[in-house]
Amino acid sequence: MADIAATTAGRRWHKPPFIKNPKLRWGLYTGAAVYFILASYSILAEVNWLRVYEGLPRGAKFIGGFFPPFPFSNILETGQFEELAAQRLIDISDGLVESLTMTVTSTVIGILISIPIGLGAARNIAPLPVYLICRGIIAVSRSFQEIIIAIFCVAMFGFGPFAGVVTLSFATIGFLSKLLAEEIESMDPGQAEAIRATGSRWPQWIVYGVQPQVMPRLIGLSLYRLDINFRESSVVGIVGAGGIGSTLLTAFDRYEYSTAASILLIIIGIVFLAEYSSGKIRARLQ
């Protein structure tokens, strides 16, 4: 006992490092440092600082656009509600209605298609060929960004919200079927077997044995996807697939920062509301 105390007395305690192996730790640190210096250099060398400097007043104008946002700023400046401002307000509300309808339609269509695909992609209820096909569809839908799919949809279906609906439905399928399939794969086999044992046919087995187990999760995921689809519907408009995104793009192109600010505030408000209420509903279901 005595010599342990003697040997440890003079040493200080140190916090154990996050990565235990010292060679790996220092190797990672130096590698990261070298990479960051090179990468920052490559990015900063390309920056046109004069252009950034010129842009600063515009940035200030954008932030100023929030106080107060568009319809109010116009009333404050001119003392009245101009015809042009009314037109702009109509543009905003049109874009918003389009975004919201696109969100609802694409979520419903997406759910309807993703339920059979989700069933097919669950290994414990689908035969192997069906499983592989369904997993393939999911993989394709998940690997490309909504915006890239939107570009192709616009090329195929022309400008307008229909292209957006197809894009968002397609993206919904990848998300929802994958998570639904995982939920089905981790369900309790006992309940499903009990229904089987009563002599049920396949559809009855799905409705009474599988569906009650995954329903709360499916509703939760659908609400979550509704949320995501609204957010994405504000973006697909940038490539011409309808929604509030095209209104926003026009506002930025014309340097109408107070209009852009009010659109952004509306988006933030709706997303916040949707997130809050879907959180409440999900908490009640589980």
Add this chain to the structure above:
Amino acid sequence: MPVRSEAGLKVWQRRDRNKQLRIWGGWFAGILVFVFCWQIISGETTWFFVWDSPRVAADISSRMWPPRWGYIYKIWDPLLDTINIATLGTVLALFMAVPVAFLAARNTTPNAYFIRPAALFIIVSSRSINSLIWALLLVSIIGPGVFAGTIAIALRSIGFCAKLLYEAIEEIDHTQVEAIEATGASRWQIMAYGIVPQIMPAFAGITVFRWDINIRESTVLGLVGAGGIGLQLNASMNILAWPQVTLILLAILVTVLFSEWVSAKVRGAII
């Protein structure tokens, strides 16, 4: 147990009548909303183009194949730019997300009535605005280029990282913090020795997860002029060079799969 009698026999039902009616009412309202929305969409659609789309799709796909492999020498640099945007954007975001997360977590916030709501507002606004919109805004303010893309990715990631991080902070084991407190440690020492070691695995996981998402998002930032491979994609589309588009899409696919693989490996090693 809900039972319906049918010619003197008791038949089992899953729900009683009132509950069944309520469920049907809910479905009915839902279908009404859907039909209403669909009518708005279909009113704004030119159906001629939609019926024509199979022909257009066949036409485009016949032009897209085979990919123009020679073009690959021109996309190495933009691909590297894309990865740089994602990585530096993630790092920048983390620098800003960590303080926001500590201000937003219920157990570490200095003031639950003013500072916490402000931090939550930062998180919500950063999360609800897509990185393409941030990029659109920044391109219009500081000019097109990789720099705008990096800042856009960073601004977008703050909310995501801060949200997951503050949830991790709220879930820590309080007894460890108390043990450090009992030694007479200061506020910062409690943070460094009681809280940080507990959230470190979550932090590393969130970083890699977000990096993976950022790679995906930075591939399309170029569409609005914010640098990366999207610039080439946009340019090729504008001149209708479909074989180049195919090659770029393949390159994006490989990059995304690579980043997903890296992120899965690293997260597997941490957890």
